[in-house]
Amino acid sequence: MVVGLINANPVVYERKERPARNDVVTDDEFAVEPIDQQEIFDHVRDIKDPEHPYSLEQLKVISEDAIEVDDVHSHVTITFTPTVEHCSMATVIGLCLRVKLMRCLPSRFKVDIRVAPGTHATEAAVNKQLNDKERVAAALENPNLLGMVDECLASTDD
Structure with missing residues (x-):
């Protein structure tokens, strides 16, 4: 954990238990099941918060309803x-979400990561940084930042 926590006593919510998904397997090697909201949520729900030993789901930083998939x-x-x-x-949280999806989604997907409107003092700046390819690439070249992201994602790697 980080010394001097911004939110020393976050509210922690219970993790929702769900049955495992049964992915359909077909004989057609080109048949692909569409990616949906639940699948994306399953990929990101267990990302660890950078400051606390809780997942983003447990802190209600991310929820299934906050994911849109086309x-x-x-x-x-x-x-x-x-x-x-x-x-x-x-x-850092947004970068963790982006990196996780970069690692698990097909490359055809465009991903937008946003802070919920009205929930952060510098919302526009955070959104701009998280959705700018050059800024994301530069952030991922920083070994300290990449190490922090990898630590947050460690429990989500399959």
């Missing part, structure tokens, strides 16, 4: 809610 147009939008308005880890 499989036909290969587009995913995730809207997350930081636990406090001045969360200094908002860009």
